[in-house]
Amino acid sequence: MADEALACFTCLLENVPGWIADLESILKSAAERQEEILFANRPEEDVVVPSVKKAKSKSSSLKSRRSVESQEKVQENGLLARPQMKHLTNSDALRLSQRKRKTASVCSGNESGPSKLRARAAAVVYYDGETQKQFEKLVRTVGSTRNSIRKGKMSAKVDCLSRSGSSGSEASGSSGDDMAKDDYRPPRGFGRDDGTEVFDRVDSRLEKGQNLCERAAHQVLRDGDCTLEVTNAKEHFSEALKMAEAEIPILQKKADKAAERRRRSEERRRAEEEEAEEKRRSQLSETIRNAVSNVTYPGEGKLEVDHLEVDDDDEDDEDAEFDIGHIHGKGMCVRAVDLCFYGV
Structure with a gap:
C-alpha cells in the first residue's frame, strides 16, 4: 500500500517540470502567432508605400490646376451623390402622381431612398489548433496524475487502518495487569491524521492548475493572450512539486x-x-x-502324527483281492492330519 503512495508522488516529480516547460512553450507560440496575425491584418494606411513625386510642369496654368482639383472632388463625392432625376413634363408628372406607390423592397436599390442598415461590431476570432491541442494534452495528463494521487491517498488510508488494527489486536492480547498500569495508552482513534492530508493539498494545487489551463485555452481564443492564466498555473504546479519533494522521504520510510x-x-x-x-x-x-x-496373528497349530501300519508280510497270496476301503481310510487319516496341522 505504501508503495502506491510513493509511486504517485514519484510520478508527480517526473511530470511537473515537463508541464511547466509545456506552458512556457505554449505561451511563446501563442505570442508569436498573435504577432503574425496582427502583421497580416494591419490596415493599409499603416503600410508605407514609397511614392515618386512628379515634377510639375512650369507651363501649367492656374486654370488647369483648378480643373484637376475639381475632377478629383467629383470622383470622391461620386459615390455619395444621389442620381439626378430627369426633367419631367406636365403629362409625365400627372401620370406619376396617379400611379400607386409600391412598398420598398430589399432589391429596390436607392430609388426610394438610402437603405437603413444596423451597424454591428464584428469580432474576428483566429483559431490556433496547435495551441489548443497542447492545452488539451496537458489537461489530460494532469487529470491522470490526479487520479494516481487519489489512489495513493486510498492506499495510505488502508495502510493506516491495517496498522491500527494490528496494534489494537496486540493490545487486546496483553494481560490485565499491563492494562492497569498508568503508562498504558489505548490505540488512538480514527480522528487522528492518517497521513492523507498532504494528498489533499497536492490534489488541490493540481486542480487549480488544471482549471487555469482550461481557462487559458479559452482566453487565447478570445483575446489572444493567456499570460496571466499560464503564470498562475505554473505557480500552482511549482507548489505541488515542493510539497511532493518534502513528502518523498516520509513515504520512503513508510514503504521500507x-x-x-x-x-x-x-x-x-x-x-x-x-x-x-x-x-x-x-x-x-x-x-x-x-x-x-x-x-x-493366528495361533500355532499342534501337529498330530498317526502311526501307519505297513504290511511287510511276504506270505500274502498274490491272489488277494484289492481292498479299496482300506485305501480310502488311509486317505481320510492323511486329511485329518492336515486339518490338525492348520488348527482347524
Missing part, C-alpha cells in the same frame, strides 16, 4: 517499514506451514505405529 512487515509476515507464514507439515507427518507416523501394534 511496510516491506519489512511483509517480510516478517512471510517468514511467520512459512514457519507456520512448516510446523503444520511436521505435525501432520508425526501424526501419520503415530497412526501407522498404532495400526501395526494392533495387528493379531
Whole structure:
C-alpha cells in the first residue's frame, strides 16, 4: 500500500517540470502567432508605400490646376451623390402622381431612398489548433496524475487502518495487569491524521492548475493572450512539486517499514506451514505405529502324527483281492492330519 503512495508522488516529480516547460512553450507560440496575425491584418494606411513625386510642369496654368482639383472632388463625392432625376413634363408628372406607390423592397436599390442598415461590431476570432491541442494534452495528463494521487491517498488510508488494527489486536492480547498500569495508552482513534492530508493539498494545487489551463485555452481564443492564466498555473504546479519533494522521504520510510512487515509476515507464514507439515507427518507416523501394534496373528497349530501300519508280510497270496476301503481310510487319516496341522 505504501508503495502506491510513493509511486504517485514519484510520478508527480517526473511530470511537473515537463508541464511547466509545456506552458512556457505554449505561451511563446501563442505570442508569436498573435504577432503574425496582427502583421497580416494591419490596415493599409499603416503600410508605407514609397511614392515618386512628379515634377510639375512650369507651363501649367492656374486654370488647369483648378480643373484637376475639381475632377478629383467629383470622383470622391461620386459615390455619395444621389442620381439626378430627369426633367419631367406636365403629362409625365400627372401620370406619376396617379400611379400607386409600391412598398420598398430589399432589391429596390436607392430609388426610394438610402437603405437603413444596423451597424454591428464584428469580432474576428483566429483559431490556433496547435495551441489548443497542447492545452488539451496537458489537461489530460494532469487529470491522470490526479487520479494516481487519489489512489495513493486510498492506499495510505488502508495502510493506516491495517496498522491500527494490528496494534489494537496486540493490545487486546496483553494481560490485565499491563492494562492497569498508568503508562498504558489505548490505540488512538480514527480522528487522528492518517497521513492523507498532504494528498489533499497536492490534489488541490493540481486542480487549480488544471482549471487555469482550461481557462487559458479559452482566453487565447478570445483575446489572444493567456499570460496571466499560464503564470498562475505554473505557480500552482511549482507548489505541488515542493510539497511532493518534502513528502518523498516520509513515504520512503513508510514503504521500507511496510516491506519489512511483509517480510516478517512471510517468514511467520512459512514457519507456520512448516510446523503444520511436521505435525501432520508425526501424526501419520503415530497412526501407522498404532495400526501395526494392533495387528493379531493366528495361533500355532499342534501337529498330530498317526502311526501307519505297513504290511511287510511276504506270505500274502498274490491272489488277494484289492481292498479299496482300506485305501480310502488311509486317505481320510492323511486329511485329518492336515486339518490338525492348520488348527482347524
